[in-house]
Amino acid sequence: MKISLYADADADSAKAKEIAGTGGFSQVLTMPVDTLFLHLTNEGLRLERDSLFVMGDFDAMKRRLKHGNLSGEMLVKAMRLKDVPEPSVIDATAGMGEDSLLLAAAGFHVDLYEYDPVIAALLSDALLRARTVPELSEAVDRMKFFQKDSVRAMHDMAEAPDAVFLDPMFPKRQKSGLVGKKFQLLQQLEKPCDNEEELLAAALMLRPRKVVIKRPLKGPFLAGHKPSYSLTGKAIRYDVIMP
Numbered sequence: 001m002k003i004s005l006y007a008d009a010d011a012d013s014a015k016a017k018e019i020a021g022t023g024g025f026s027q028v029l030t031m032p033v034d035t036l037f038l039h040l041t042n043e044g045l046r047l048e049r050d051s052l053f054v055m056g057d058f059d060a061m062k063r064r065l066k067h068g069n070l071s072g073e074m075l076v077k078a079m080r081l082k083d084v085p086e087p088s089v090i091d092a093t094a095g096m097g098e099d100s101l102l103l104a105a106a107g108f109h110v111d112l113y114e115y116d117p118v119i120a121a122l123l124s125d126a127l128l129r130a131r132t133v134p135e136l137s138e139a140v141d142r143m144k145f146f147q148k149d150s151v152r153a154m155h156d157m158a159e160a161p162d163a164v165f166l167d168p169m170f171p172k173r174q175k176s177g178l179v180g181k182k183f184q185l186l187q188q189l190e191k192p193c194d195n196e197e198e199l200l201a202a203a204l205m206l207r208p209r210k211v212v213i214k215r216p217l218k219g220p221f222l223a224g225h226k227p228s229y230s231l232t233g234k235a236i237r238y239d240v241i242m243p
Helices: 013-023 074-079 098-105 117-130 134-140 150-156 178-187 196-205
Strands: 004-007 026-028 037-041 044-049 052-055 088-091 109-113 143-146 163-166 210-216 229-232 236-241
Touching: 004 013, 013 026, 013 037, 013 117, 037 117, 044 117, 044 178, 052 117, 052 178, 074 098, 074 163, 074 210, 074 229, 074 236, 088 098, 098 109, 098 134, 098 143, 098 163, 117 134, 117 143, 150 196, 163 196, 196 210
Parallel strands: 004 026, 004 037, 088 109, 088 163, 109 143, 163 210
Antiparallel strands: 037 044, 044 052, 210 236, 229 236
């Protein structure tokens, strides 16, 4: 799918040119109609179609990042490693980066990998804006983003991280409502994970101390690999593999 970039008149023109060049997007002068496109506003970059849009917004996560709340996050519990105060983590399927931000706020050093150029552009913009927010900047400083194929990158790594986090896109859900429709915007870009075996094999090949996989509560194990144990919530399950 070809994605174009439209920038508002009061948006940063230099930033628009950089986004278009990095992602290979064609920059248009008229706002597209009835199609998916990137829209640069003075508030940031968003993926848009008609009246729906998705935008990276780490600012909305401030409450979850408070120390008392972080300790109760299932992901943080699943990723914890004994005797490693600041573990190194690879988020091999970074998406919009919210999970990586939670980990970074909890003291993890996270390398984020996202291959899709549109989602990568949204994530890069969100990280850039978050660096200027005092409540977020410390956590963002522990996040390093790469627009690369994580499977290939993991095969090329000379040193293993302490842990690997995998969050392959969930199968399509038949939901109504605005939240579901916004999620569908992203699904138009990325299909549910179709290389489960390669992704998991690359993570296990690194021999980290643990691999944590985010799954739907009743979803199957990734690539059929039974975890060492699981943490379950109301809608999400974290499968933990100890290689």
